[in-house]
Amino acid sequence: MSFNYYVPTRALFGAGMLNHLHEQAMPGKKAMIVISNGKSTKDNGYLTRTEEQLHMAGIETTVFDRIQPNPLKTTVEEGGTFARANSCDFIVALGGGSVMDASKAIAVSATNDGDLWDYALGKTGKAMPIKNKPLPIIAVTTTAGTGSETDAWGVITNVETHEKIGFGGIDELFPKIAIIDPELMTSVPPEFTAYQGFDAFFHSAEGYISKFANPMSDMVGITAIENVSRYLPKAVHDGEDMEAREKVAFGNYLSGIEMVVGSTSSQHSLEHALSAYHQELPHGAGLIILSKAYFTFFMEKHVCDERFIRMAKAMGKEDASRPEDFITMLTKLQEDCGVDDLKMSDYGIKPEEFETLAINAKATMGRLFGCDRVDLSVEDCVSIYAKSYR
Structure with missing residues (x-):
């Protein structure tokens, strides 16, 4: 508590x-x-x-x-x-x-x-x-x-x-x-509205499965996940939709608080390594590219199944009963926002870089790896990069 x-x-x-x-x-x-x-x-x-x-x-x-x-x-x-x-x-x-x-x-x-x-x-x-x-x-x-x-x-x-x-x-x-x-925020183009919204979403999603999650971070995090996931597609498709802009902005604000009372996790470290070597990669785009493989890694360890189910429900799947339902909703959100076809290769990232990137992530932002419920080795990080690669 x-x-x-x-x-x-x-x-x-x-x-x-x-x-x-x-x-x-x-x-x-x-x-x-x-x-x-x-x-x-x-x-x-x-x-x-x-x-x-x-x-x-x-x-x-x-x-x-x-x-x-x-x-x-x-x-x-x-x-x-x-x-x-x-x-x-x-x-x-x-x-x-x-x-x-x-x-x-x-x-x-x-x-x-x-x-x-x-x-x-x-x-x-x-x-x-x-x-x-x-x-x-x-x-x-x-x-x-x-x-x-x-x-x-x-x-x-x-x-x-x-x-x-x-x-x-x-x-x-x-x-x-x-x-x-x-x-x-109404002038932000659709593409960047999506990237930025997903950044806010992942702050809270990572925090919700972090081993440092607590009642306060859970409260703000799950509310952020609900607001961003349910309104981001509307903000992407109609930038003048003020209700959608307000809901996403509120989710973003709460995700900032989540990082104060809780923590993000190593997905952010893995992405920071990508954009440290490839400056043109938007941070949110990098997180989107990594997200399915990253969260699947923890699902396969069964360290917080109920938390993935709770996030899936917050995202709109009221009958969620399996951790994999979160990936289903995450995939749908990416499709609805038009960012489901992002590729590492489009930003010049090559598979032979993965070990260097993994070592960099653990050396530069190692603190966030300490927030994970399961320790990620360099090999685990390389595997997540590889599974995310297109």
């Missing part, structure tokens, strides 16, 4: 909530607005609206627009330098999971000396304690995927070492305020 619940972020959830940002207590006087290196945040007017809200609150702003889909260590360090050079005393992360993840690392880099990897928590990271308090963060999420607006973690890629490692985890990296406004 034990759990540790601490989510200090003030969350403003619902359509139109960005309009209330100016009413909130600001953590500083000059904001560094962090956005992606794409065009959507500017073209859709989200940047202008956010700037207007901050200016209404008397906040000076400057923009850092260089974040990649899988944020890089070098870019984060540039962001830290930018924050110091412009005397910014807090960060507004405006975008999806990559922007929010990067903003947490920038918040640390801006106030602490040395290489970012001094503070990274895996493989070549030195895992040094973060000595100086990071810059405060306000998260304005424009996607429903990672739940990063809710937690204190980010994932950063070091291209020189092919490492994609979890970063942060200290209380000061919880955003002070999170704006979860589904109106900002």
Whole structure:
């Protein structure tokens, strides 16, 4: 029954909530607005609206627009330098999971000396304690995927070492305020709506079968699974469906909380290895590719049969009675969202890489393997990659 619940972020959830940002207590006087290196945040007017809200609150702003889909260590360090050079005393992360993840690392880099990897928590990271308090963060999420607006973690890629490692985890990296406004999500294309939604889904599905599952993580996790699975196809097929956008965004928000009170598991480690070597692979797409083989591995061990049945029921199969019913519903969800034909080979991934990827996953994100109910060997990981390959 034990759990540790601490989510200090003030969350403003619902359509139109960005309009209330100016009413909130600001953590500083000059904001560094962090956005992606794409065009959507500017073209859709989200940047202008956010700037207007901050200016209404008397906040000076400057923009850092260089974040990649899988944020890089070098870019984060540039962001830290930018924050110091412009005397910014807090960060507004405006975008999806990559922007929010990067903003947490920038918040640390801006106030602490040395290489970012001094503070990274895996493989070549030195895992040094973060000595100086990071810059405060306000998260304005424009996607429903990672739940990063809710937690204190980010994932950063070091291209020189092919490492994609979890970063942060200290209380000061919880955003002070999170704006979860589904109106900002209507512009996300169908393909990426699906990828992001599945990322949120798997956060909770992995957490539900994790050995660290507890009554609190079960409560938020199963509710997230129900909301995402039942409404994601609608959001994919009609991006203007506000009810669907709200339900998926709510599931995503809960999946962020699930990662605070529970944990994801090694599926995320296996995917991070894939995208560490293949930067163009969207994280959610990689998870989709691995998912059937990954969850089947645990079904065959019969370590939590009833949990797979419960997830299948939450996804809409009320008469579920076998663990395999979860795979049936997972397959249907992928088909309904049009992502059932994703292939590793389309992203240049080759079978001869599998052992390298497996070793990388265990070395860089080994902590998540410790959340599994069954220990996965390198050979097991290779087998999951192989069974997922097309």
